Amino acid sequence: MTEAxxxxxxxxxxxxxxxxxxxxxxxxxxxxxxxxxxxxxxxPVGGREAVxxxxxxxxxxxxxxxxxxxxxxxxxxxxxLLPPHAQAALLACQQALSADHRLFHGAMAxxxxxxxxxxxxxxVRGAEPSSVHYRHTRAWAAEFGECSHVVRDVFxxxxxxxxxxxxxxxxxxxxxxxxxxVEGAFDRLPILxxxxxDAGCENADVLGHCRGPGPHARGxxxxxxxxxMT
Numbered sequence: 001m002t003e004a005x006x007x008x009x010x011x012x013x014x015x016x017x018x019x020x021x022x023x024x025x026x027x028x029x030x031x032x033x034x035x036x037x038x039x040x041x042x043x044p045v046g047g048r049e050a051v052x053x054x055x056x057x058x059x060x061x062x063x064x065x066x067x068x069x070x071x072x073x074x075x076x077x078x079x080x081l082l083p084p085h086a087q088a089a090l091l092a093c094q095q096a097l098s099a100d101h102r103l104f105h106g107a108m109a110x111x112x113x114x115x116x117x118x119x120x121x122x123x124v125r126g127a128e129p130s131s132v133h134y135r136h137t138r139a140w141a142a143e144f145g146e147c148s149h150v151v152r153d154v155f156x157x158x159x160x161x162x163x164x165x166x167x168x169x170x171x172x173x174x175x176x177x178x179x180x181x182v183e184g185a186f187d188r189l190p191i192l193x194x195x196x197x198d199a200g201c202e203n204a205d206v207l208g209h210c211r212g213p214g215p216h217a218r219g220x221x222x223x224x225x226x227x228x229m230t
Contacts, residue, residue, distance in 0.1 A: 003159035012111040012147040019155055023107070024230050029058045030219030031154045032110035035147055037217065039114045042121060047073070055218055059229075111147035118143035149215055156221035160205055164225050168201045177226035186216035192226075 001009070001018050009015050016023065016031075036043060036051045043051070050073060119140030122128040128137040156162070176192045179185060193210035201207065209222050224230065 003157070006157065006159060010145040010148050012144065012151050013108050015148060015151045016108050019158065022158065023155065026058045026230070027154055027219055028107040029054055030217065031150060032107045034150050034154060034217030034219065035110040035114045038143070038146065038150070039117050042117055111144060114147065115140045115144035150217060153214065153216055154219040154221060157205065162203060162206060162225060165200070168196055168199045169226065170195070170199045173199055173226055177223050181218060181223050181227060184218060186214065186220070189216060189222070192222070
């Protein structure tokens with residue numbers, strides 16, 4: 001894959017496959033959580049708890065034993081809603097939310113699973129013809145393609161790795177980034193860009209990402225860069 005292909009790619013699984021040797025467990029888990037948050041209104045409350053705990057466990061803020069049981073509840077709530085051929089993707093997604101060691105495979109399954117949910121609901125709710133397989137719907141393709149933007153938000157551009165210069169990391173910049181990360185306040189990213197620029201950052205990729213339309217999620221590569229997370 002070339003840089004131009006990476007920037008234009010709408011196949012998140014292909015992008016993740018490219019990252020296989022470099023994606024950390026933390027990034028893989030947070031990507032899966034970000035995919036789930038894209039379908040937040042369609043996830044029952046118990047399932048949302050599993051996602052929130054998984055995000056905490058990515059930074060060792062939660063307890064793995066609680067995470068495993070919460071992920072099981074998520075599957076128990078959603079599995080009956082899916083046709084048999086869609087259940088495998090949900091079970092694989094569970095691996096990324098639980099303490100399972102196969103996090104990377106779970107992350108790949110997560111973007112397929114949220115696309116499955118979108119396609120199934122489009123058919124069930126009459127937005128797509130009932131005769132069309134849910135993976136052939138416009139809703140499935142749109143949701144799957146949107147996950148590629150999440151890949152770029154979480155993992156950045158592997159062809160242009162950025163190192164934070166110490167001069168950028170003022171107390172204001174670090175405090176802003178920490179607040180964005182902990183509170184999920186991604187609307188503050190343009191403010192972070194201004195603070196970085198005031199601190200001497202002229203990197204177009206960093207500033208452009210903060211000021212861009214997103215989507216942004218916990219694990220955003222610029223926020224992680226400032227906080228020293230990988």
